[in-house]
Amino acid sequence: MPPQSTSDAGAAQCRRARRLLAxxxxxxxxxPVPLARSWQRCLEADAGSGSAxxxxxxxxxxxxxxxxxxxxxxxxxxxxxxxxxxxSRVIVLLADPEGMILDAxxxxxxxxxxxxxxxxxxxxxxxxxxxxxxxxxxxxxxSVVTVVGAxxxxxxxxxxxxxxxxxxxxxxxxxxxxxxxGDPRCIQAHTVGLVxxxxxxxxxxxxxxxxxxxxxxLRFAHEQPxxxxxxxxxxxxxxxxxxxxxRAALRALGMTLEQLRARYxxxxxxxLPGQGRVSSLELRPQWLRPGRASQWSARWVAGPQAQPxxxxxEPATPALPPHAMPTVAAACGADAAAxxxxxxxxxxxxxxxxxxxxDADIPVLVLGESGVGKEVxxxxxxxxxxxxxxxFVAVNCAAVPEGLIEAELFGYEEGAFTGARRRGxxxxxxxxxxxxxFLDEIGDMPQTLQARLLRVLQDREVKPLGGGRAQAxxxxxxxxxxxxxxxxxxxxxxxxxxxxxxxxxxxELPALRALPERRAHIDSLLRQTLLRHGLRLxxxxxxxxxxxxxxxxxxxxxxxxxxxxALAGPQGRIDYADLPSELRGTPRQVEDAALRESPAxxxxxxxxxxxxxxxxxxxxxxxxxxxxxxxxxxxLYRHATRTD
Numbered sequence: 054m055p056p057q058s059t060s061d062a063g064a065a066q067c068r069r070a071r072r073l074l075a076x077x078x079x080x081x082x083x084x085p086v087p088l089a090r091s092w093q094r095c096l097e098a099d100a101g102s103g104s105a106x107x108x109x110x111x112x113x114x115x116x117x118x119x120x121x122x123x124x125x126x127x128x129x130x131x132x133x134x135x136x137x138x139x140x141s142r143v144i145v146l147l148a149d150p151e152g153m154i155l156d157a158x159x160x161x162x163x164x165x166x167x168x169x170x171x172x173x174x175x176x177x178x179x180x181x182x183x184x185x186x187x188x189x190x191x192x193x194x195x196s197v198v199t200v201v202g203a204x205x206x207x208x209x210x211x212x213x214x215x216x217x218x219x220x221x222x223x224x225x226x227x228x229x230x231x232x233x234x235g236d237p238r239c240i241q242a243h244t245v246g247l248v249x250x251x252x253x254x255x256x257x258x259x260x261x262x263x264x265x266x267x268x269x270x271l272r273f274a275h276e277q278p279x280x281x282x283x284x285x286x287x288x289x290x291x292x293x294x295x296x297x298x299x300r301a302a303l304r305a306l307g308m309t310l311e312q313l314r315a316r317y318x319x320x321x322x323x324x325l326p327g328q329g330r331v332s333s334l335e336l337r338p339q340w341l342r343p344g345r346a347s348q349w350s351a352r353w354v355a356g357p358q359a360q361p362x363x364x365x366x367e368p369a370t371p372a373l374p375p376h377a378m379p380t381v382a383a384a385c386g387a388d389a390a391a392x393x394x395x396x397x398x399x400x401x402x403x404x405x406x407x408x409x410x411x412d413a414d415i416p417v418l419v420l421g422e423s424g425v426g427k428e429v430x431x432x433x434x435x436x437x438x439x440x441x442x443x444x445f446v447a448v449n450c451a452a453v454p455e456g457l458i459e460a461e462l463f464g465y466e467e468g469a470f471t472g473a474r475r476r477g478x479x480x481x482x483x484x485x486x487x488x489x490x491f492l493d494e495i496g497d498m499p500q501t502l503q504a505r506l507l508r509v510l511q512d513r514e515v516k517p518l519g520g521g522r523a524q525a526x527x528x529x530x531x532x533x534x535x536x537x538x539x540x541x542x543x544x545x546x547x548x549x550x551x552x553x554x555x556x557x558x559x560x561e562l563p564a565l566r567a568l569p570e571r572r573a574h575i576d577s578l579l580r581q582t583l584l585r586h587g588l589r590l591x592x593x594x595x596x597x598x599x600x601x602x603x604x605x606x607x608x609x610x611x612x613x614x615x616x617x618x619a620l621a622g623p624q625g626r627i628d629y630a631d632l633p634s635e636l637r638g639t640p641r642q643v644e645d646a647a648l649r650e651s652p653a654x655x656x657x658x659x660x661x662x663x664x665x666x667x668x669x670x671x672x673x674x675x676x677x678x679x680x681x682x683x684x685x686x687x688x689l690y691r692h693a694t695r696t697d
Contacts, residue, residue: 064211067203087194088204091185094193095206100184107175113155119412119439120149123229126258127220128156130251134233135159137247143235144172148217150227152179152189163235170213172234186210187217188230195219195227197249201237214240218252223260223289223297225310231255250283253300257283260299261354268296271318271325273305273334273351280331280350292581293318305349306336326351403560404430408437410558411489411529416510418495418555419533421562424608427533428493430562435489440529443488446481451497463505464517482515485528495555496536496547503548510554530555565606572599575610582614588621593629601636 070083074096080089094100107113117124127147135145135158144159154174157164172178180189184206191198201214214237220228231252233244261270271288274280286305289297295316303310306321318325326332334351407417411434419427428447435445448462464480482490492498498506509515510530516523532555539556541547568574576599583590590598603610613636617627629637 064203084204087190087196087198088185088200091180091190091193092206094180095184098181100181101207102182105171105176105183107171107173108153108177110175113175116149116153117155120155120229121439121442122259122262123147123149123220124155125442126262127229127231127255130255131156131158131231134231134247134251138233138244141235141239141241141244143233143239143244146172146188146230146232146234148178148188148192148230148232150192150229151177152182152192152230153177154188155229160235170210172213183207184210186213187215187234188232191217191219191230191232192227195221197245197252199240199245201240213237216240216245216248218248220252220255220259221300222256223287223299225297228259254283256299257285257287260287260289270354271334271351272354273302273349275349277331277350280352286349288313288318290318292577295321326353400430400562404433404437407434407558407560411435411438411440411531414529415557416530416532416555418538418559419531419562420538420559421533421535422564422606423535424606425562425564426607427562428491430560431489431491431531431533434531435491438489438529440488443528444485445489445491446485447491447493448481449493451494462502463509463515480515480517482509482526482528483524486526488528490528490530492530492532494534494536495532496534496538496541500548503551507548507551507554565603565610575599575603578607578610579614582611583618583627588618589626591626591628594627594632597629597632597636 066083070080070089070092073083074080074089074092080092083089084092108116124147131145131147138145139160142160142163144157144163146154147156148154154172154176157172157174171183177183178186178188180186180193183189185200186205187198187200190200197216197218199214199216203211205211205213213234215232215234217230217232219230222228231248233240233248268289268291271290272280272285273288274282274285279285284301286302287299288295288302295313295318298306298310298313303313306313321337323335323337324333326334331350331352334349336348407430411417417431417434419430421427431447432445435441460480462481464483492506509526512523513527514523514525538547538552542549542552565571565574576595579590579595579598598610598613605612613633616633617631620631621627
C-alpha cells in the first residue's frame with residue numbers, strides 16, 4: 054500500500070473518517086480499507102488501554118530467548134536496513150508475534166523521540182494496546198501496512214509514520230513483524246519497498262533453515278539465476294503433498310495457501326525435477342490461470358533427516374578395549390532405518406504442548422513401544438523449542454555398559470579409573486549444556502545413577518568422577534522408555550523420587566497398529582520409500598503390507614521397505630512372494646484382512662482409489678495410467694478434478 058499524504062487535507066479527511074466511524078458509518082471511502090477495518094476493531098475493543106511502559110529487562114530477555122530463531126535470521130537484515138535508511142532518520146524495529154518490540158536499530162536522532170512515544174524494545178505495540186499502527190495492524194491483516202500521521206487510531210501517535218511487513222512461515226503462521234518508523238514525511242514509497250524486500254529475505258532465510266525431517270523443498274523461478282535468491286518460489290512437500298508455500302509461490306500459482314495445501318505436486322505439475330539438478334517445471338493445463346506462466350526452472354532441496362549427534366571420543370588407551378567405550382552415536386542407538394515423521398493432528402498437538410513444557414524447563418517423558426519414533430519426536434521438540442540453537446545429545450541408557458554409563462554421562466577427571474582418557478572427559482550432561490539431553494530407555498538406567506541424575510536435576514550442576522569442582526549445567530531434559538515406570542516405581546525397580554520428577558508431562562506415542570488411519574499412514578510411507586523411487590508393488594504385496602500388525606512399529610516397517618528396495622529385480626517390481634515369510638499369510642487371509650479393515654466405499658471413492666492406484670503403478674504418467682484403465686486421459690483428468 055503506498056503511503057498516504059500527511060497534508061492538512063489528509064488530516065482533515067482522517068478527522069471526517071473518525072467522526073463517521075463514531076456515528077456508526079463506514080469510513081472505507083476516506084481511508085484505506087485495511088486501516089478502516091483496524092479503526093473499527095480499535096473502536097470495538099477500546100484500544101489504547103494497554104501500558105506504554107516497557108517490561109522489565111529480565112522479561113525482555115526471556116521474550117528474546119523465545120524468539121531466538123527469528124532474531125538469528127532477522128537481526129542482520131535489521132542492521133542492513135537501518136544502514137540503508139540512515140539518511141531518512143528512521144528506526145527499524147523487530148517485533149514478536151504478539152506485537153512486543155524485541156530490537157531496534159537506526160537513527161540516534163530519532164531514537165530519543167521514539168522513546169518519548171514508547172517506540173522501544175519491551176513495549177507492546179499490538180493493536181489492542183496501541184491502536185492502529187504498522188506493527189499491530191500488520192499482524193492482524195497479514196500484509197504490508199503503512200500508517201502515517203493522523204491515520205493512527207490514537208491521536209498521541211499522529212506524529213509518527215510507520216511501515217511494517219509481517220514475517221510469514223511456510224504454513225502461514227505469522228512469526229513477527231519488521232517495521233520502519235520515523236517522521237511521517239520520511240515514510241516514502243521506496244521505504245516501503247525496502248521494508249518489503251528485507252522481510253522477504255528474512256522469510257527466505259527462515260524457511261530454508263531446518264525444514265522438518267522428511268520434508269522436501271521445491272524451488273522454482275522464471276529464470277534460473279533467481280534460484281537460491283529471496284525472489285524464488287518455494288513449495289514444501291511431505292510425501293509428495295504440499296504442506297507449505299512462500300508468498301512468491303502463491304503469486305506464481307495464483308492460489309491461496311488454503312487452496313494449495315494438501316494437494317499432490319503431481320496434480321499441479323506435468324513434470325517434476327530430478328534430485329540434484331535444475332530442470333524445467335510445467336504447470337498442468339487445468340491449473341494454468343490466465344496471465345500466469347506455465348514453465349519455470351526448478352530443483353529440489355532435500356530437508357535434513359533426523360540424524361543422531363555424532364561425537365567420536367578420543368582413542369581409548371590399551372587398558373580399555375575399543376569395544377568397551379562406545380561412541381555417542383552408538384549410545385544414541387543410531388539407526389539408518391529411523392522411523393519417519395508422518396503428519397498427524399493428534400501428534401502435532403502433543404508436539405506443540407511438549408515444546409511449551411520444555412521451554413518452561415519442565416522435563417518431558419515420552420512413552421511408547423519400541424520403534425514408534427520416540428527419539429524422532431524428541432528431536433522435533435528440540436527443533437521447535439527455544440533451545441533449538443543448542444546441541445541435542447542423545448544417550449540410550451540400555452546400550453551403554455553399566456560400568457561405563459556413569460563416566461559417559463557425568464564425565465571424569467584424568468586418572469579417575471584404569472583406561473581413563475589422559476585429559477579426562479566432560480561427560481554428555483555437560484555436552485548438552487545450552488541444549489537438550491535426551492535419555493532414551495530411562496527405565497534401564499541403574500538405580501545408583503538415578504540418584505546422581507536426580508541430584509543434577511535439583512542442583513543444576515554436575516561433579517565429574519575422580520573429584521574436581523562441580524560444574525554448572527543448563528540443559529532441558531527429555532526422557533523416553535517403553536517400560537511402565539509407574540509400575541516399576543511402585544515395585545521398587547525405579548526411584549520414586551526421580552519418577553515424580555519426570556512424570557509431570559507425559560507424551561504417549563501410539564503403536565502403529567493402534568492408529569485410526571493406520572492403512573493410510575502405511576500407504577503414505579510406502580509411497581515415500583518405494584513407489585516414489587520407481588519401485589512397484591503388486592496389489593497383493595501392497596495389501597499384505599497394509600494389513601500386517603507391525604509389532605516393531607515404524608522402525609520395522611522402514612527396515613522392511615529398505616530390504617525390499619534392495620532385493621527388487623531389474624524391473625523394479627515387488628511381488629507377494631518377495632515379502633519376508635513373517636509378512637505372508639495365505640492370499641485368502643490377506644484378502645479377508647483387507648475386507649475387515651476397509652470400510653464400504655461409494656462409487657466415487659472406488660473410482661478415486663482406482664485412479665490413484667493406476668497413477669502410482671505408472672509412476673505418475675497420466676497417459677499410461679489412462680491406458681491401463683481403458684479410458685482417455687481427458688476422462689482421467691476430469692475424474693481427478695472431481696475428487697479434489
